[in-house]
Amino acid sequence: MTQLGISLGWSHREPIDRMIRLIQDAESAGVAGCWIVDSQLAMRDAFTLLALAAHNTRHIHLGPGVTNLVTRHETVVANSLVSLRALAPGRILAGIGAGDSAVYSIGLAPQRISVLEESVHRLRALLGGISRADMTMTIAGNSGPAEPIFLAASQPRMLQLAGAIGDGAIIMGPADPEIIRQQMHEVDRGAINVGRDPGEVFRDVWVTMAVDGDDPGVDAVRSWASAQARWLAKWKQLPDSLRRFETEMRVAAETYDFSRHLSVSADHAKVISDELTVALAVTGDIEQCAARLRGIAEVGADRITVSLLSGGRERRLEELVRVWLTSHLSEATL
Numbered sequence: 001m002t003q004l005g006i007s008l009g010w011s012h013r014e015p016i017d018r019m020i021r022l023i024q025d026a027e028s029a030g031v032a033g034c035w036i037v038d039s040q041l042a043m044r045d046a047f048t049l050l051a052l053a054a055h056n057t058r059h060i061h062l063g064p065g066v067t068n069l070v071t072r073h074e075t076v077v078a079n080s081l082v083s084l085r086a087l088a089p090g091r092i093l094a095g096i097g098a099g100d101s102a103v104y105s106i107g108l109a110p111q112r113i114s115v116l117e118e119s120v121h122r123l124r125a126l127l128g129g130i131s132r133a134d135m136t137m138t139i140a141g142n143s144g145p146a147e148p149i150f151l152a153a154s155q156p157r158m159l160q161l162a163g164a165i166g167d168g169a170i171i172m173g174p175a176d177p178e179i180i181r182q183q184m185h186e187v188d189r190g191a192i193n194v195g196r197d198p199g200e201v202f203r204d205v206w207v208t209m210a211v212d213g214d215d216p217g218v219d220a221v222r223s224w225a226s227a228q229a230r231w232l233a234k235w236k237q238l239p240d241s242l243r244r245f246e247t248e249m250r251v252a253a254e255t256y257d258f259s260r261h262l263s264v265s266a267d268h269a270k271v272i273s274d275e276l277t278v279a280l281a282v283t284g285d286i287e288q289c290a291a292r293l294r295g296i297a298e299v300g301a302d303r304i305t306v307s308l309l310s311g312g313r314e315r316r317l318e319e320l321v322r323v324w325l326t327s328h329l330s331e332a333t334l
Helices: 016-028 046-055 074-087 113-128 156-165 177-193 217-232 240-255 267-271 274-280 286-298 313-327
Strands: 003-008 033-036 061-064 094-097 149-153 168-171 202-211 282-284 303-307
Touching: 003 016, 003 313, 016 033, 016 046, 016 313, 033 046, 033 303, 046 061, 046 074, 061 074, 074 094, 074 113, 094 113, 113 149, 113 156, 149 156, 156 168, 156 177, 168 177, 177 202, 177 286, 202 217, 202 286, 202 313, 217 240, 217 267, 217 274, 217 282, 240 267, 240 274, 282 286, 286 303, 286 313
Parallel strands: 003 033, 003 303, 033 061, 061 094, 094 149, 149 168, 168 202, 202 282, 202 303
Antiparallel strands: none
């Protein structure tokens, strides 16, 4: 059965108590996993929230989603995750990416894939308390086992790396089942290339969603869509269904303000049309959103993680659970 997850960024405007209550409510509703965005200039510290959430929940899986090994050295990430393990044994996940808003916002570049691969191997050894010939470092008092490492990916080479070395793949991009199917094929290819069973790799598909209410849901997800469009502008080969949006994507990349990363009121969102927003995000009424999530589940998602946007997160969580129940993907109830 496909699991339901959420992704949260801790805004500077939001009290910590509210964030903890929201995660507790998600746990009570049957949400299986909660990822916390790590972007040090746009949001408050992810690991602070993770520690408090770990201490105040009982079942939900938690992790940075995603952190990177540029602004945070792998020894720092490993120590943070091992510390979280002490608070929530068996419930901590490690979401790792090459680097995005946390990296670009301070003038650095994402890790090259070959460098990221070696960094992930070192991180896994540190988490597992394993000695390696090329490493003299260990985390004091740590004997493992290592937390599952999920690699965030959207393009073929990174998706293949997730399949080759990840415990899971965080699949990012348009909320389009056919595109997601192609991305999963790349994860499979990466696994097969190193002799792994593709079924060993957990597939966590990330989307965002807004249910139509007093205002069209498309407006609520436009900023998220602009972030996706910025990444799509770098794709070497766009899917046929998105090629007509190339100019919009290029403008999104040129105008993106990393200090307002994922902010629903960011000015950079204005460059994204309704048509592109609908192509990238899940919007519509309850039934329409449920149908979109069903379509994603049917291509093989082990979990669908929905970015829970600001501007009434409690209401958005309630709407998400209603959509999930309508989709018949879970028996979770509020």
